[in-house]
Amino acid sequence: MALHMSSLFLRTLREDPADAEVPSHRLLVRAGYVRRVSPGIYAWLPLGLRVLRNVERVVREEMDAIGAQELIFPALLPREPYEATNRWTEYGDNLFRLKDRKGADYLLGPTHEELFTLTVKDLFSSYKDLPVSLYQIQTKYRDEARPRAGVLRGREFVMKDSYSFDIHEAGLEKSYQAHRDAYVRIFDRLGFDYVIVQAMSGAMGGSRSEEFLATAEVGEDTYVRCTSCEYAANVEAVRVPAPAPVPLEDAPAAHVEDTPDTPTIETLVDDLNDRFPRGDRPWTAADTLKNVVVMLVHPDGTREPLAIGVPGDREVDEKRLEAQVSPAEVAAFEAADFQAHPGLVKGYIGPGALGLEGTTGIRYLLDPRVAEGTRWVTGANEPGRHVVDLVAGRDFAADGTIEAAEVRAGDPCPACDGVLESARGIEMGHVFQLGTKYAEALDLKVLDQNGKLVTVTMGSYGVGVSRAVACVVEGNHDGAGIIWPRELAPADVHVVAAGKDEQVLAAAEQLAADLEVRGLTCIVDDRKGVSPGVKFKDSELVGVPTILVVGKGLASGVVEIKDRRTGERREVPVEGAVAEVLAEVG
Numbered sequence: 001m002a003l004h005m006s007s008l009f010l011r012t013l014r015e016d017p018a019d020a021e022v023p024s025h026r027l028l029v030r031a032g033y034v035r036r037v038s039p040g041i042y043a044w045l046p047l048g049l050r051v052l053r054n055v056e057r058v059v060r061e062e063m064d065a066i067g068a069q070e071l072i073f074p075a076l077l078p079r080e081p082y083e084a085t086n087r088w089t090e091y092g093d094n095l096f097r098l099k100d101r102k103g104a105d106y107l108l109g110p111t112h113e114e115l116f117t118l119t120v121k122d123l124f125s126s127y128k129d130l131p132v133s134l135y136q137i138q139t140k141y142r143d144e145a146r147p148r149a150g151v152l153r154g155r156e157f158v159m160k161d162s163y164s165f166d167i168h169e170a171g172l173e174k175s176y177q178a179h180r181d182a183y184v185r186i187f188d189r190l191g192f193d194y195v196i197v198q199a200m201s202g203a204m205g206g207s208r209s210e211e212f213l214a215t216a217e218v219g220e221d222t223y224v225r226c227t228s229c230e231y232a233a234n235v236e237a238v239r240v241p242a243p244a245p246v247p248l249e250d251a252p253a254a255h256v257e258d259t260p261d262t263p264t265i266e267t268l269v270d271d272l273n274d275r276f277p278r279g280d281r282p283w284t285a286a287d288t289l290k291n292v293v294v295m296l297v298h299p300d301g302t303r304e305p306l307a308i309g310v311p312g313d314r315e316v317d318e319k320r321l322e323a324q325v326s327p328a329e330v331a332a333f334e335a336a337d338f339q340a341h342p343g344l345v346k347g348y349i350g351p352g353a354l355g356l357e358g359t360t361g362i363r364y365l366l367d368p369r370v371a372e373g374t375r376w377v378t379g380a381n382e383p384g385r386h387v388v389d390l391v392a393g394r395d396f397a398a399d400g401t402i403e404a405a406e407v408r409a410g411d412p413c414p415a416c417d418g419v420l421e422s423a424r425g426i427e428m429g430h431v432f433q434l435g436t437k438y439a440e441a442l443d444l445k446v447l448d449q450n451g452k453l454v455t456v457t458m459g460s461y462g463v464g465v466s467r468a469v470a471c472v473v474e475g476n477h478d479g480a481g482i483i484w485p486r487e488l489a490p491a492d493v494h495v496v497a498a499g500k501d502e503q504v505l506a507a508a509e510q511l512a513a514d515l516e517v518r519g520l521t522c523i524v525d526d527r528k529g530v531s532p533g534v535k536f537k538d539s540e541l542v543g544v545p546t547i548l549v550v551g552k553g554l555a556s557g558v559v560e561i562k563d564r565r566t567g568e569r570r571e572v573p574v575e576g577a578v579a580e581v582l583a584e585v586g
């Protein structure tokens, strides 16, 4: 049955809600799709629920197509599993915690790795049971510091989360790829522009991770992309481990080489000669005095040179460096370094963040998942200085909590000779290889072919389902209102009865009924005492892709079909209208 505007639970608003900062928030409230209950907590009204269900359908179809199996977990969860993985604490203020009448601790699930892991452990015990991918479309709770922009960042929101379970790396790689491909199909169908960027793993741990960001200025994620190759990364993934610049004189004593195990200039030089031999011009201590040498010292004591630089302005640096080291040597250094160490995203020389002597120093980009205790050792650039020693976990956080220094437009691309530009986006999906982190914490093991117990390796994959509704609107609206892509629209056709005449209303009803019989869904604006002008405005605000106007033309046997997106309108004979609309809807 067609929805009728005369009885639909909908009140469109002429005015923008006072708290709405972004177009999607404004329009979804004004067009009557959602209604605020409390900050970051929204009710879905009938039209909004239809769109939300449509997004769910797209996501469900694509997840089912890769063989993932749907189930559903509760949102109300006991503390213990999250205690075992340390997330009861790690999640901090973002976690909604509560107690039951007996005083036992519960939480409202922000994401469900723990539950899926434990349930697979409950039911499966052999390699023969794997691989398996499971998913749910479920309500999540996060007490976000800044709930924002309506359903774009809610404290209660709908997420599709899936989890893959494999016995070996190759299996995980395959499951990850299958999800990644499914996400490409999902976001293509949802109808907004997006980019796939390298992402950090943050609190989750694990290895490979990518985000699907809808390109939108209102987004809260900043990413960099190369202007000449495919490289794109969330700036969170290319954080600069930058403590506040400290003049060497003022550095705390712990920063200055003093301890017996801190490499000296001599050991830096030895390592340089080992790893980057310069033939008949071996590195000498003098080089490290002219240049700044950055050395990575792993917790097990192994060292690797990370960058050689000259303090000062970047362009000047590059010139001075060229004078001392041939471009080929620099290239070899970079290639050797970056490819040999997967943890290293990019190391390069520039003005910056380490802030040796206040204004000079070295800026380098590292994968933030360096082990606690990893040290960056920097040879100072003046005679008589020793070595600066920064310890991850002591002088700055070891895992992703480092204040990000901006990666600037114009910075070199780590993957080619190009340059980076920066842009903003909305995180719509996130795929990542968790590895064995959760399986280890919760002891998920299965027997392999040889009867040996092996730890299962996992991936986790999220799509922001409710966020997608807002995101689609961000990418699909104009001054008059929303423009839904067909697949998501709350109806196929918006039939406007424009006129007081009973015949107009009867014809509108008949057309809607005929369309519905042919499988289309319709909204009929049958309101009495509402002017055609208001009805047109509302139809544009609501954003159904095809608008069928039954009005004055009816007397001469014609109705009007209007395309919401292009604004194109054409008159067709009443008798042919259903066929015309069907052809349009496709």
Ligand code: ATP
Pocket (backbone or CB within 6 Å): 111, 142, 144, 151, 152, 153, 154, 155, 156, 157, 158, 159, 427, 428, 429, 430, 462, 463, 464, 465, 466, 467
């Ligand atoms: P964000 O960086 O935007 O805070 P996240 O990285 O914390 O997101 P994930 O834990 O990766 O989010 O969750 C998977 C997906 O859930 C995200 O890609 C996003 O689409 C969606 N999502 C996360 N937080 C929210 C929220 N507060 N409101 C709506 N959707 C959200």
Ligand code: MG
Pocket (backbone or CB within 6 Å): none
């Ligand atoms: Mg978040």
Ligand code: MG
Pocket (backbone or CB within 6 Å): 427
């Ligand atoms: Mg994120």
Ligand code: MG
Pocket (backbone or CB within 6 Å): 427, 430
């Ligand atoms: Mg994420």
